[in-house]
Amino acid sequence: MAEVLVCVKRVPQATTEPVITADGLGIDATMTGSTMSPHEECAVELATQIADATQGSATVLTLGGAESVDQLRDALSVGVTAAVHIEADPAAFGPADVARAIAEVVRAKAATGAPYDVVLLGNDAADTGDFQVGVRVAYALDWPVVAGCSTVAVDGSVASCVADGPEGTGVFEVALPVVATVLEGGVEPRYPSLMGRMKAKKVAIETVVPGFTPAGSGRVGLALPPPIPNEVEILGQGASAAPAVVAVLKELGVVR
Amino acid sequence: MALVYVEVDGSELSDVSLEALTVGRGLDGPLEAVVVGSVPDAGVAQLREFGVATVRVAQAAFLDRYAAAGYAAAVVSALSSSGATVLVGPGSPRSTEVLAHVAARLDTAMAANVVEVQPVGVGSPVTVVRQVMGGSVRETMRVDGPVAVLVVAGHAVEAVPAASAGAGDVVTFAPEVSAADLRATMTRVQAAEGADTSRLAKARVVVGAGRGAGSPDGFGPCIELAGLLGGVLGVSRAVTAAGWRPHHEQVGQTGTKISPELYVPCGISGAIQHWAGCSSAQTILAVNTDDEAPMVTRARYAVIGDMHEVVPAVIEALRARS
Numbered sequence: 001m002a003e004v005l006v007c008v009k010r011v012p013q014a015t016t017e018p019v020i021t022a023d024g025l026g027i028d029a030t031m032t033g034s035t036m037s038p039h040e041e042c043a044v045e046l047a048t049q050i051a052d053a054t055q056g057s058a059t060v061l062t063l064g065g066a067e068s069v070d071q072l073r074d075a076l077s078v079g080v081t082a083a084v085h086i087e088a089d090p091a092a093f094g095p096a097d098v099a100r101a102i103a104e105v106v107r108a109k110a111a112t113g114a115p116y117d118v119v120l121l122g123n124d125a126a127d128t129g130d131f132q133v134g135v136r137v138a139y140a141l142d143w144p145v146v147a148g149c150s151t152v153a154v155d156g157s158v159a160s161c162v163a164d165g166p167e168g169t170g171v172f173e174v175a176l177p178v179v180a181t182v183l184e185g186g187v188e189p190r191y192p193s194l195m196g197r198m199k200a201k202k203v204a205i206e207t208v209v210p211g212f213t214p215a216g217s218g219r220v221g222l223a224l225p226p227p228i229p230n231e232v233e234i235l236g237q238g239a240s241a242a243p244a245v246v247a248v249l250k251e252l253g254v255v256r
Numbered sequence: 257m258a259l260v261y262v263e264v265d266g267s268e269l270s271d272v273s274l275e276a277l278t279v280g281r282g283l284d285g286p287l288e289a290v291v292v293g294s295v296p297d298a299g300v301a302q303l304r305e306f307g308v309a310t311v312r313v314a315q316a317a318f319l320d321r322y323a324a325a326g327y328a329a330a331v332v333s334a335l336s337s338s339g340a341t342v343l344v345g346p347g348s349p350r351s352t353e354v355l356a357h358v359a360a361r362l363d364t365a366m367a368a369n370v371v372e373v374q375p376v377g378v379g380s381p382v383t384v385v386r387q388v389m390g391g392s393v394r395e396t397m398r399v400d401g402p403v404a405v406l407v408v409a410g411h412a413v414e415a416v417p418a419a420s421a422g423a424g425d426v427v428t429f430a431p432e433v434s435a436a437d438l439r440a441t442m443t444r445v446q447a448a449e450g451a452d453t454s455r456l457a458k459a460r461v462v463v464g465a466g467r468g469a470g471s472p473d474g475f476g477p478c479i480e481l482a483g484l485l486g487g488v489l490g491v492s493r494a495v496t497a498a499g500w501r502p503h504h505e506q507v508g509q510t511g512t513k514i515s516p517e518l519y520v521p522c523g524i525s526g527a528i529q530h531w532a533g534c535s536s537a538q539t540i541l542a543v544n545t546d547d548e549a550p551m552v553t554r555a556r557y558a559v560i561g562d563m564h565e566v567v568p569a570v571i572e573a574l575r576a577r578s
Contacts, residue, residue, distance in 0.1 A: 014509075014528045018389050027389065038493075038510045096365070124368070126509065128388055128395075131368045131407070132356040135324075139360035144439035147324065147353040162446075165322060165350060166265075170442040178440070184510040185496070185503030218365055220383065220396040230553045235541075238561035239569035245541065246573045248557055252539060254461055254485050254518055255574065 002056035002154045002176070005109075006047035006120040007102055007137075008040040008075060010068040010090075011127040017224075024221045026091055027127065036071045039122030041189040043182035047120050048079035048190075050154050056117070057081050061105060063098055064090045069205060076200035077192035083205045093210075094217030095128070099136030101210040106141055108208070116177065118159060123148050123181040128217070134181035145179040146172045150186025162186065257285030259312075259340035261331055261351060262303070264291065269299045271515075272346035274415035276408045277306040279373060280344040281418055288312060290334035292327045292354075293319055300424055307418030312337065313428045322350075323441040328357030330431035335362075335403060337429070342382060343403055347410030355405050364401025369409040387412065390509040390532035411515040411536035456505065461487025462516045464507060464534070465495065468523015468544070468563050472500040477567040478522055484574050490514060490534075492524045508533035522563035526551025543567065 012018065012029035019028040036044075047058040060075035062068045063086040072083040086101050093101070106116055119141075121134040138145030146152075146161040150169075153160045154176070161172040161180050192200070235244040249255045260280040262273035269277075281287050286309040291299070295313055303311050314330035331354060335343060343358060345351040352368055359366035371394070372385040382404035388395045391409075399406065456462065463482040465475050475489065482489050490507040491500075507514055509532035519537035524530060526542075526549055534540070542555035543566045552558045559566050 012389070014390055014392070017528075018393050020393065027393065094365070096363075126390065129369050129386075129390075130366075131352045132359060132366050135353070135356040136360045139357075142436070144436075145324070146440050147356070148349055161440075165442070166263075167322065167442070168445040169447070170322065171444050171446055172440055173443040174440050185506070188499070215400075218367075218381075218398040218400055220398055222388070223394050223396070225392070225394050228554050232542075232553060232555050232558050234547070235557050235559050236561075237559070239565045241559040241561065241566060242569035242573040245557075245559060245566075245570045246577065248541060249485065249518075249574075252518055255577075 002050050002054040002117045003114060004047040004050050004056060004058040004118045004120060005061055005106065005116040006040070006043050006058060006075065006080065007061045008036045008044065008071050009062060009122070009125050010034050010064050010071045011037050011125060014126060020222050020224065024223070025219060026222070034067070034070070036074060037122045037126040038184045039124065039182055042184050042187050043120040043122055044075045044078060044080060045187045045189045046152050046182060049187065050118060050152065052079070054154050059084060061086065061102065063088055063093060063101055072205055073200045074192070076203050077196040078190050079196070081203070083203060085205050085207045087207050087209050092216060093214045095130040095133045096136055097214035097216070099133050099140055100212065102133070102137050103140035104211060105208060118152070118154060118177065119179045120152065121179070121181050123183045134179050138179040141179070143177050143179050144174050145181070146174060147181045148183050149180045150183055152180045152182070257338070257340050258283040258287060258342040258344055259335055259338045260287065260289045260308070261343065261345040261355065262289050262291055263346060263348060263351060264293065264295055264299055267296045267298050269302050270346060270348065271415065272348050272408070272410045274302065274306060275411070275413045276344050276346040277303070277308065278416050279370070279406070279408050279413055280342070281307045282373060283342055286310070287422060288338045288340060290314065290331055292330050300426060304421045304424035305417045307420070307422040308424055309422045310338070311424055311426045313426060314431045315428055316430050318433060318438060321442050323438050324353050324357050325437040325440065326433045327354045328361055329433045329437050331358050332361055333429065333431045341403055343405045345407045347408050347412070352407050355407050359405040362401070362403055364403050364405060365399045366405035366407070367397050367399050368407040370406045371409050371412045373406065382406070390528050391535060392528045392532070410513055455488050456490055456507070456512045456514060459488045459514065459516050461485040461518045462490045462507070462514050462520070462537070463487055464490045464492065464519060464521035464524050465563070466492040466521065466524030467494040469495065469500065470564070474564065475501065477564070477571060481520070481567055481571055484571065485518070487516070487518075492530050521551050522567055524551050525549045526554060
C-alpha cells in the first residue's frame with residue numbers, strides 16, 4: 001500500500017507567443033489560459049497507477065494562488081483521491097523555496113503516522129524550466145531521487161524507476177521512500193470522465209501555508225528574444241517544387 | 257574562476273561540453289574542468305584547445321554504475337580543490353541532473369538553460385540570461401549563493417576554441433561518498449529497442465512530420481525521404497499525443513532537442529513546444545500548406561503545399577537522379 005504524493009504546477013499554455021506582464025516579471029496567461037506541465041500529467045498518471053497497483057492512495061499537491069486549485073481538480077478527476085494546496089504567491093517562490101515547502105508537507109504527513117512512500121514531480125516545469133525541485137525535495141528529506149523517469153512502479157518496499165541515459169534505458173531499483181521526477185512519454189495520461197470531474201468537485205482540499213519566508217527565484221526580469229528575421233526563400237508550390245528542393249539538398253551537401 | 261563539468265561521448269568530449277567550456281572561459285580567472293570517470297587522450301587535447309589549465313578526473317569503483325548523487329559528490333570535491341566560485345555544465349539531461357544535486361548539496365542557486373553570463377563586479381552575484389517558456393522568453397536571473405551553478409542551454413552557444421591553449425594538466429582524484437549517495441544507483445541497463453533517442457538527437461538530417469500527416473498511415477513518405485537523406489524521422493507532440501507515433505520520435509520541449517545540419521519539417525506549424533526542440537537546426541526547409549505558419553516564416557527554405565504531394569515528388573526526383 002504505497003502512499004504517493006504527486007506535485008504539479010500551474011503554468012501558462014504555450015500555444016501562442018507569450019505575453020509578458022507590464023512589470024516585466026511574469027507571463028500574462030489571461031488570454032492563453034493555464035494548464036499543468038506536460039511531464040506532470042504523466043506523473044499524475046503514474047501516481048494513480050502506483051496507488052491502484054498497491055491498493056494505496058495518491059494525493060496531489062500544488063503551490064500557488066487560489067486559481068491553482070484548478071490543476072488540483074484536474075488531477076482529482078483522473079484518479080487522484082486527495083489534494084493539498086500550499087497557498088502562496090508562486091512568483092515569490094524560487095525552486096529551492098518550492099522544494100522546502102513540499103518537504104514541509106511530506107514531514108507533516110509523516111508526523112501523522114501515515115507517511116508518503118513516493119513523491120513524484122515533473123522533471124522540469126514548462127514555464128521556468130528549473131530542473132531541480134525534485135532533487136532539492138529529496139535532499140531536504142534525505143531521500144534518494146531518480147530523475148527523468150519514464151515509468152515508476154512499486155513492489156513491496158522497492159520502487160523500480162526507469163530512466164534513459166547515455167548507457168541506454170536504465171533501471172534504478174531503490175528502497176522506499178523515494179523521490180522520482182517524471183518525463184513525458186512513458187505513460188499515456190488518461191482523460192477525465194464526466195463522473196471523474198463531478199467527483200473531483202466534491203473532494204475537500206487541504207490548505208496549508210509555508211512556515212517560512214521564501215528567498216525568491218533571483219528573477220530580475222523577462223524579455224522576448226529578438227525576433228527571427230524572415231529570410232525564407234519559397235522554393236515553389238506543391239509537387240512542382242521538387243526539382244528546386246533537390247537543388248537545395250545538393251547545395252547543402254545532403255545529396256550528391 | 258570557473259570549473260566546467262564535462263562529459264565524454266565516445267572518444268571525445270560531447271559537443272555541448274565544448275559549448276560549456278566556451279561559456280566558462282568567458283568568466284574571470286583560470287579555467288578548470290572536472291570529468292567523472294575517464295577522459296580519452298583526444299578529450300584531453302580538446303580541453304587544452306579550449307583553454308583548460310587543470311583537468312580534474314574523478315576515478316573510483318563506485319562510479320562504474322551511474323548514481324547522480326555519487327557523481328555530484330565527485331564534482332563537489334573538485335569544486336573544493338579548485339576554489340571555483342562558478343560551476344558550469346553542459347546542456348545534457350545527465351549534466352543537468354548532476355548539477356542540480358551539486359546545487360542542493362551546497363544549498364546554492366542553480367540556473368538552467370543559460371545562454372549568456374553577464375559581466376559582474378568582484379563580489380557581486382553572477383547574473384545570467386536563460387531560456388524559459390520553452391525558449392520563447394529570456395529571463396535575466398541573479399544566481400545567489402556560495403557557488404553559482406549554471407547549466408548552459410544545449411546548442412544555444414557556439415563552441416569556440418581558446419585563442420591560446422591551456423596547460424591541461426590532468427589531476428586524478430578519488431572522491432569520497434557516503435552510502436546515502438549510492439542509494440539511487442542504476443541497477444541495470446535494459447534493451448533500448450525502439451526507444452533509442454540518441455539517433456534523433458545526433459542525426460545530421462531530420463525529416464519531421466506533424467499533424468499534417470493526417471493519420472498513423474501518413475508517415476511512410478517522410479520515413480522514406482529520411483532514409484534517402486541519411487537521416488531519421490522526428491515528429492511533433494500533436495502526433496505522439498494522437499498516438500500515431502512513439503514518444504521517442506518526438507522533437508520538442510518535452511521530447512528530443514535536435515541540432516541537425518538540415519531539418520525538413522513537413523506539416524508542422526511550428527508551435528512553441530516544437531520550436532523549443534528544433535531551433536538549433538542549422539538549416540530548415542519547411543513543407544506546409546500555410547505560408548504564414550511560424551515554421552515557414554522561420555525557415556531558410558519552404559515549399560508551400562501538401563506534404564502528401566510534395567514529399568513523394570521529392571522522393572521521385574531524388575530517385576530519378578540515381
